[in-house]
Amino acid sequence: MLSLLRDNILYGMAGLRFLSGSIEIIAALLMLYYGTVxxxxxxxxxxxxxxxxxxxxxxxxxxxxxxDKLEFWRMAVVMGGVGLILWGVRG
Structure with missing residues (x-):
């Protein structure tokens, strides 16, 4: 059961990245279509x-x-790292 959950999470992660990439490509095509800066x-x-x-x-x-593999403090460090990335790139 845990393996099935991990597979679903993996497919979800990959699917979100495919969706994100598709959105980027569509945006580039729209930029070319409209043709203005x-x-x-x-x-x-x-x-x-x-x-x-x-x-x-x-x-x-x-x-x-x-x-189930990471200790809570390690997850907190990762979440904090993501927060710092978002904070660092804000405009």
Missing amino acids: QKAVQINAGLAMVGPTVLILVTSLGLIGLA
């Missing part, structure tokens, strides 16, 4: 929400999958 900047601004959201979701899924 103004539209490209607007599309890029929309992507600014996708990256951190995917990072948090994938990390959360990974931590859930590792919950």
